Amino acid sequence: MLLPVYLGMLERSESALAQFFRQVAEGHGDEPDVFHLCHTLAQQCERHRRSLQPVIDRYGEQPDDEPERLHTDALDSTREGPLGLLRDLQDLYLLASFVDITWTAVKQAAMGVRDEELVSIVEGCEGETKTQLAWLSTRLKQAAPQALIVAS
Template sequence: MKLGLAIEELHRSENHLARVLLAVSDRHKADHEVFYVARDIAGWSQRHVAELARIGADFGVDLDAEPEGEPGILEKLQQATSDLLGRRPEPGLLLLADLRHVHREAAGVSLDWELLAQAAQGARKRELLGLAERCHPDTLRQMRWANAKLKESATQALVS
C-alpha cells in the first residue's frame, strides 16, 4: 500500500500552502483583511500538518509535526516594504496574482485530500478517513476565500 506516500505528499503540500498564505499575508500588510485572514487560515494548514505527522507514524512515515516557515527577519522586512508601498497602485495587481496562486495551491491540496480519502476508504482506514473528512472542508474554504477575494478585488484593480 502507498498510503504513507499519500500522507507524505499531503504533508508537503499543506506545509507549502501554509507558507504561501503567510507570504501573501506579509506581502499585503497594507491590505489589512488579506493580512489577517491569510494568517488565520494558514493556521488551518499548519494544524493539518501536525495531524498528518501524528497519523503518519501509523503508516510508517516519519514527518515533522512542526509546520515550517514561521516568519523571520525577511518576512518582517516584507511587511514593512508592503506598508511603505501602500500608496502606490501596483499592489492591487500583485494581489490578484497572489490570490490566483493561493487558489491554485489550495486546489492542489484539495485534490490531495480527495486522493487520501479515496485510499483510506478503499483500505478501510477509519481514522485516516475521519482526518480527511475533518480537514478537507478547511481546504475548500481556503479556496473559496481566494476566489471570493479575487472577485471582490478585480474590478477596482483592473478598471480604475
C-alpha cells in the same frame, strides 16, 4: 501500498500553503482582511499537518517532489499593488486546489483500507480547505475589478 507517497505530498503541500499564506499576509499587509485571514488560514494548514502525524507514523511517508514543483519562484515573493494581490491570490488558489484534490485522493484510499481515523482526519481538513478555496475565490472576485479596470 503507495499511500505514504500521498501522505508525504499532503504534509509538504500543507506546509507550502501555510508558508505562502503567511507570505501573502505580510506582502499585502495594507489589506487588513488579507493580512488577518491569511495568517488564520496558515494556522489551519499547520493544524492539518499536525493532524496527519499519527497516520504518517502508522503508514510512513515517502518523498515526492510535487509540492516543490508547484512552489516555483513566483511563490517565493509577493507582488506589489492591486494586480500583484490578484496574481498572488490566484497562486494561492492554485496551491490550495492541489491540497484539496490531494485530500480527496487520500480520503478514497482511507476508505479503501477502512481506516476510520484517517477518514475522520481527512473530512475535517478537507472541509477547511474547501472553505479556504471559497474565501480565495471570493477575495479574487473582489480584487479583480480594482486590479483590472481601475488600477493602471
